[in-house]
Amino acid sequence: MNISSVSKETGVSADTIRYYERIGLIPSVKRNVSGVREFTDEDVRWISFSRQMRHAGMSIEALIEYLSLFREGDETVPARIDLLKEQEAVLQEKVDLMQEALERLRFKIDNYGSHMIPREKTLKEFE
Incomplete structure (x- = not known):
């Protein structure tokens, strides 16, 4: 598979794939005689793993440490x-903050007439 195919399959941009390879988040990808990367299924699994960990909020540094x-x-x-x-723990804290924000927003929606309109009337007008 070439980098374009892998990018489409994993949802990771070609630039990010090259970056992941350069910093060691994925193993070096074999190249053909023309120097073009040829990805294996295992390479794709490494890219997917790295993407999942990044989506979970893991920093590049922590992920490099994990892989080391x-x-x-x-x-x-x-x-x-x-x-x-x-x-x-970091991700749970973010989820808790998002849940709290969602509950506040739902309260404002559900109580717009009795809560939001009176509060909005006390706000200073934009000039």
Whole structure:
């Protein structure tokens, strides 16, 4: 598969795929005699994994650390789990904040006449 196909399949831009490869988030991709990357199914799985972790909010630095531990072997499983638990806590905090914001917004929608209109009348006009 070429980079364009992989980009379409994974939803990761070609530039991001090249970046992930350059910084070590995915293993080096084999190239043909013309120097064009030829992605395997395993390469696609690495790209998908990195994308999922990024969508979960994991920083590039934390993901690099996780992958470094992964390459060190099974003795690093506890450290990898700790990294994932840290990310879980960060993500849960974001979910809680979003849930709170959603509840406030729903309250405002449900009580627009009795809550929002009177409050809006106390706001200073834009000049």
